[in-house]
Amino acid sequence: MYIMKYLKPYKWQAISGFIFKLIEAFLELCIPMAVALIIDNGVAVHNTNYITKMAFVIFGLSTVGYASSLVCQYFASLTSQGVGTLMRKDMYRAINRYDYQDLDIIGTPSLITRITNDINQIQLAVAMVIRLCSRSPFLIIGSLIMSFVINWQVALIFVIVAPLIAFSIYFVMSHTAPMYSHIQHILDNVSLITRENLSGVRVIRAFNQQDNEQKRFESTTTKQKEEQIIAGNLSAVLNPATTIIVNFGIIAILYISGFKINAGSMTQGEVISLINYMNQILLSMYVFANVIVILNKASASYKRCADVLSQKPDIVQGINEAPSDYQNLITYDHVSFSYYSGNALTDVSFNILPGQTIGIIGGTGSGKTTLINLIPRFYDVTEGEIRIKDLPIKSYKFKDLRNMIGIVPQQATLFGGTIRENMQWGHPHATDEEIYEALELSQSKEFVDKMTEGLDTYIEQGGKNVSGGQRQRLTIARALVKKPEILILDDSASALDFATDAKLRKALSTLNMTVIIVSQRVSALMHADSIVVLSHGEVVGQGTHDMLMNTCDVYQEIVMSQMEGGQSNEE
Ligand SMILES: Nc1ncnc2c1ncn2[C@@H]1O[C@H](COP(=O)(O)OP(=O)(O)OP(=O)(O)O)[C@@H](O)[C@H]1O
Known part of the structure; x- marks a missing residue:
């Protein structure tokens, strides 16, 4: 009682x-x-x-x-x-x-x-x-x-x-x-x-x-x-x-x-x-x-x-801290996942090496967001295993696991408070210099500088007083301030114009980080070291853009549909 x-x-x-x-x-x-x-x-x-x-x-x-x-x-x-x-x-x-x-x-x-x-x-x-x-x-x-x-x-x-x-x-x-x-x-x-x-x-x-x-x-x-x-x-x-x-x-x-x-x-x-x-x-x-x-x-x-x-959580943390010596950064090993309403991923296996940029592409509902939500253990795999730094993610303490990851979700959410306070979410002691560096990388500095109160500008709850694109850039900056080893961008540039999106990707490529870019736009990930193509929760192709153009029908279809729409190769 x-x-x-x-x-x-x-x-x-x-x-x-x-x-x-x-x-x-x-x-x-x-x-x-x-x-x-x-x-x-x-x-x-x-x-x-x-x-x-x-x-x-x-x-x-x-x-x-x-x-x-x-x-x-x-x-x-x-x-x-x-x-x-x-x-x-x-x-x-x-x-x-x-x-x-x-x-x-x-x-x-x-x-x-x-x-x-x-x-x-x-x-x-x-x-x-x-x-x-x-x-x-x-x-x-x-x-x-x-x-x-x-x-x-x-x-x-x-x-x-x-x-x-x-x-x-x-x-x-x-x-x-x-x-x-x-x-x-x-x-x-x-x-x-x-x-x-x-x-x-x-x-x-x-x-x-x-x-x-x-x-x-x-x-x-x-x-x-x-x-x-x-x-x-x-x-x-x-x-x-x-x-x-x-x-x-x-x-x-x-x-x-x-x-x-x-x-x-x-x-x-x-x-x-x-x-x-x-x-x-x-x-x-x-x-x-x-x-x-x-x-x-x-x-x-x-x-x-x-x-x-x-209601007790089923997902419980482990005891390990991140090892300093490892070969693979992230490994999906025969991973399957089902929501209570049905299967979302089936037998997914691939490997990500430190410093790589990985693209995840696929149609609507193909399982892209689900795939990356498994890394910080928002959900636990139903079958198989995900490893980070060669250790199962289930063996990490939540804090250590999530400290390695900077995630920019599809839905850009900011909280009531100043820009500075929002930026300090992942790194409470970040200096203004570090914040400006992240703003610069995320292509936000220009519009923040135009705001009369700069970093002290008050963001309304949910970020209602900034535009959709500005909100996305600020959420990217927030993840960058944390200086994570793994940066995950889940369709985070969808509200950006192509030029800004290109500048953002260029800036990110200068960082010493492993970046996972989830996108429906080929242009957003065609330069990635490796692209994973998902269809109905299954990996139907993996490799560089050129390799996939020769080997993966689904990827070719996506590229063709976007070329017809005039969205590809806009850089
Ligand atoms: N919270 C949830 N509960 C139940 N089913 C879900 C949930 N989130 C996603 N799904 C289902 O899982 C499948 C994969 O969804 P997911 O969001 O991973 O796709 P996606 O490729 O990221 O789609 P989009 O490009 O539209 O964001 C879909 O069939 C979807 O309906």
Whole structure:
């Protein structure tokens, strides 16, 4: 039970909250008794001194009750917020250790919902349990006991009325609870659609899809509205139903008490306090039923959060550091890989020597990105082995393995912060000189120099305030600042014009690095020492441009298609 782990540091706050709530409930139980005394010993005999004195007593009881309630509220907030924060931190940590495969399966929107909405639901439940779980049963049982103390015969009415109220609340709740949980599900969908729409707003407008998206949104919210109305109508039955039961109970109390007052075995004040206790039972049952609804919702949220926490990464690191003596830099040895949705690479074998520039080419979906994602162990091979410096990559510590690699992903992503801060991601102590060197190599210096604040220019989250091409160049610079032994460019120059792309490749060729260039453009890798041609996840050719032109049909087709498109040999 994860919840116990998070509650443990707040054990005393939770217990204190419980105790203060019980004090408040106890004082609340005393008030109808005090009112009865005022009626019998003050109002009935015109004793104003007694009434004044008891008014102070009631004021005192209410004030202490109110103060206890505030203290309880304080401890409940402290505990619920503390539990939520600890849980959120652990979830964040767990998600950061996730394998890519797990991220793919659970999905980012769902993880965001779990770490925000679901934790909020759990926090609310923790606060409610502290504040109301003790109070309501205490008041229900206390009111029953008090009524028996006042007059056991009249109190038998409570024994009939209380279960009837409980049954009607249960009946309505058991029908509405599944509806509300379905409504919650629809609301989740509404938030998913909203998130998708907001993040893709430009694409939606570019494709004139506003009306369709509006309809999709409206149909979901209409469904939510309709279900909400049905559930609301059913809930609305509850109030009059329970009020009728309570009113019958009150009539029965008045009827029987009338005889008893006439017979002198009961006072008017006692009748009033019995009616008050009857109302208190009703209110407490309402509150308790609502706490149960909140607990129900929270238990579903808790399960979703516990799933996140219990998911352990399959990819674990080894213990080795990089050897200084080796022959081959990277070796793919009969590597196959499958996503949960299907096979992506089959029996891939090739070798990369230190200092070589390797091109990876192939059609869309041929497995290029998958192939290079296996090197830093974003995913682990399903079969075969990859070795770096003649050691299996599984035997390296993550830090050592990933320190050797500078990867520029297809999707150029920058983070909120200055250009300097972004550049220092891979090398926290990089000097401005080293950063400028990387900017120069990546063909970014020119546009950074034009920015009035240079390296101090603030990059918005995701790099929204720079163009696609500039973003790509900056991500290349970020990888270069790290001075990796292996630089992997995954279609990283797709947004660059041909001239800049050529300059970039020329600059990279001056570096003492092993470079892997993934591209669909022949011009981007035709000068590589070796080119690997992929088709449907299999290597269908390997060699230099000239060799492949003579031996590999797929490569020839790619070259021909690009020559027809006028993209080849633009240098
Ligand atoms: N995260 C993923 N989950 C499931 N399947 C995936 C995932 N990523 C890729 N695939 C599938 O694996 C195959 C290879 O995809 P990959 O992205 O490696 O191709 P690619 O050659 O890099 O394509 P592109 O040139 O379009 O980037 C494709 O069929 C693709 O649908």
